[in-house]
Amino acid sequence: MMRRFIIGCLIMGMALFSFGCGNAPVQQVSSPTPLNKDMILATTTSTQDSGLLDTLLPVFEKKTGYKVKTIAVGTGQALAMGEKGEADVLLVHAPDAEKKVLSSGAVINRILVMHNDFVIVGPASDAAQIKGKTTLEAMAAIEKKGAVFVSRGDDSGTHKMEKSLWKLASIKPVSPWYQESGAGMGQTLKIADEKQGYTITDRATYLAQEKNLSLQILVEGDAKLLNIYHVMAVNPEKFSKVNQEGAKAFSDFLLSAEGQALIAAYGKDKFGQSLFFADGGKTEKEFGF
Amino acid sequence: MEMIIQGMIQAFQLLISGDGEISQVAMLTLAVSGTATAISVVFGIPLGLWLALQEFRGKQACSSLVNFGMGLPPVVVGLVVSLFLWRYGPLGDLGLMYTPVAMIIAQAIIAVPIVAGLSFAAILSINPKLRWQLISLGATTWQASWLLIREARLGLMAAVIAGFGRVTSEVGASMMVGGNIKGQTRVLTTATVMEVGKGNYDMALAISFILLIASFSIVVLLTYLQHGGKRGR
Numbered sequence: 001m002m003r004r005f006i007i008g009c010l011i012m013g014m015a016l017f018s019f020g021c022g023n024a025p026v027q028q029v030s031s032p033t034p035l036n037k038d039m040i041l042a043t044t045t046s047t048q049d050s051g052l053l054d055t056l057l058p059v060f061e062k063k064t065g066y067k068v069k070t071i072a073v074g075t076g077q078a079l080a081m082g083e084k085g086e087a088d089v090l091l092v093h094a095p096d097a098e099k100k101v102l103s104s105g106a107v108i109n110r111i112l113v114m115h116n117d118f119v120i121v122g123p124a125s126d127a128a129q130i131k132g133k134t135t136l137e138a139m140a141a142i143e144k145k146g147a148v149f150v151s152r153g154d155d156s157g158t159h160k161m162e163k164s165l166w167k168l169a170s171i172k173p174v175s176p177w178y179q180e181s182g183a184g185m186g187q188t189l190k191i192a193d194e195k196q197g198y199t200i201t202d203r204a205t206y207l208a209q210e211k212n213l214s215l216q217i218l219v220e221g222d223a224k225l226l227n228i229y230h231v232m233a234v235n236p237e238k239f240s241k242v243n244q245e246g247a248k249a250f251s252d253f254l255l256s257a258e259g260q261a262l263i264a265a266y267g268k269d270k271f272g273q274s275l276f277f278a279d280g281g282k283t284e285k286e287f288g289f
Numbered sequence: 290m291e292m293i294i295q296g297m298i299q300a301f302q303l304l305i306s307g308d309g310e311i312s313q314v315a316m317l318t319l320a321v322s323g324t325a326t327a328i329s330v331v332f333g334i335p336l337g338l339w340l341a342l343q344e345f346r347g348k349q350a351c352s353s354l355v356n357f358g359m360g361l362p363p364v365v366v367g368l369v370v371s372l373f374l375w376r377y378g379p380l381g382d383l384g385l386m387y388t389p390v391a392m393i394i395a396q397a398i399i400a401v402p403i404v405a406g407l408s409f410a411a412i413l414s415i416n417p418k419l420r421w422q423l424i425s426l427g428a429t430t431w432q433a434s435w436l437l438i439r440e441a442r443l444g445l446m447a448a449v450i451a452g453f454g455r456v457t458s459e460v461g462a463s464m465m466v467g468g469n470i471k472g473q474t475r476v477l478t479t480a481t482v483m484e485v486g487k488g489n490y491d492m493a494l495a496i497s498f499i500l501l502i503a504s505f506s507i508v509v510l511l512t513y514l515q516h517g518g519k520r521g522r
Contacts, residue, residue: 040387048486049487069387069473070468085376086375086376186485186487186488187485190488208487209487212488239376241377241381
């Protein structure tokens with residue numbers, strides 16, 4: 001009995017396993033097959049949670065035959081994966097941290113892909129009266145009032161941006177009004193919502209989550225709140241195992257007319273507005289950096 | 290409350306419509322956790338048997354270690370397995386990171402101590418004189434062990450069920466070594482976490498129900514085997 005069961009278990013496991021694995025390649029029948037098909041894309045949660053990657057990647061995979069392994073983590077972790085050669089291509093949004101990694105030689109070919117913006121959201125009651133203020137005024141008002149502010153606290157691009165804003169406002173945020181969630185953007189918005197607190201978010205994730213939230217956009221449109229995404233390849237000269245052709249194909253695709261059109265159109269049907277603005281060919285200087 | 294009912298309805302709809310993506314995710318979940326459980330049976334039951342039957346120095350320490358392993362935190366396992374499987378880790382050349390195989394390895398590591406620890410307890414709970422009796426009646430060591438396994442099968446199946454339950458419900462290690470990659474390493478637990486991140490609570494609930502249904506059916510099957518064997522005697 002036992003032996004039959006164990007053998008049955010093994011066979012079932014194997015059968016299920018081969019079935020499960022067998023599914024994926026079927027979709028790519030007519031695609032060209034590159035030498036090294038697997039490619040690791042380390043990116044931020046916002047590109048996944050907003051749904052953008054679900055639109056871009058199937059088109060890319062079909063066109064080129066690459067199989068993208070998307071690891072959606074905070075920008076800090078994505079950059080760290082690049083620095084260790086554990087990813088092939090990065091799509092991230094923390095320009096200052098990116099430049100450090102670039103100058104260390106771990107990544108090459110850093111190119112601007114798209115932007116959207118950050119917004120400060122909070123409860124409709126707006127205890128700290130920040131609505132319509134500039135970013136720095138708003139942050140000072142939150143501190144003065146001691147209103148709850150939920151920070152990502154996970155070294156993501158959004159967290160890095162938030163920290164730089166507190167620094168610009170010369171405020172050292174402290175507990176108890178300043179709380180760190182240590183979670184992704186979606187989760188953090190929900191926490192802020194439950195606590196009726198303020199937080200800073202990228203517009204794309206906010207719009208994607210809006211239906212679950214009572215939080216409202218209170219501060220927007222400030223030049224300081226620009227959120228810029230760059231694509232970059234991990235340096236194959238430093239890490240021999242990197243799939244450099246795959247990285248190049250991905251970054252070429254993002255900047256191609258087709259990739260840029262997909263980015264620009266994404267979200268229009270669902271949210272009535274684009275979640276990202278395609279910026280192929282632009283440089284940071286045009287955004288005042 | 291309304292949300293929970295909505296989630297159940299949506300889960301039902303997903304199952305009925307045979308949604309390709311979700312069924313692929315569900316199949317992968319069963320395949321990964323089923324294989325990991327099978328591996329844990331292959332290693333765990335003999336280990337439990339050995340611990341229960343052999344007398345040796347440091348047996349107490351060994352048993353404590355296995356019992357400690359039953360509570361091994363999945364995220365710690367995930368982290369250590371990733372360190373080994375990274376491209377530039379000791380086993381990097383195998384190219385296993387972010388594949389179902391990596392998830393099976395991590396889950397098997399989580400399940401082996403559970404299966405071993407509970408088998409150990411199951412064998413111990415049999416009257417120790419039975420083994421001596423079998424051997425004195427002329428059974429070889431192997432035959433005696435096999436008969437003991439049969440005698441302890443209720444407890445051993447409980448060990449297998451516990452191991453399976455642990456790995457299907459685990460999310461930390463699968464997320465870390467699998468990466469929740471669509472169509473490749475996305476399983477029901479990591480998909481639930483991702484849908485929550487996206488704010489799709491209804492979808493997350495629907496996936497949770499599918500996970501419950503899937504693991505319930507497997508456990509029913511195992512329980513049936515557990516008791517079916519008994520009735521046959």
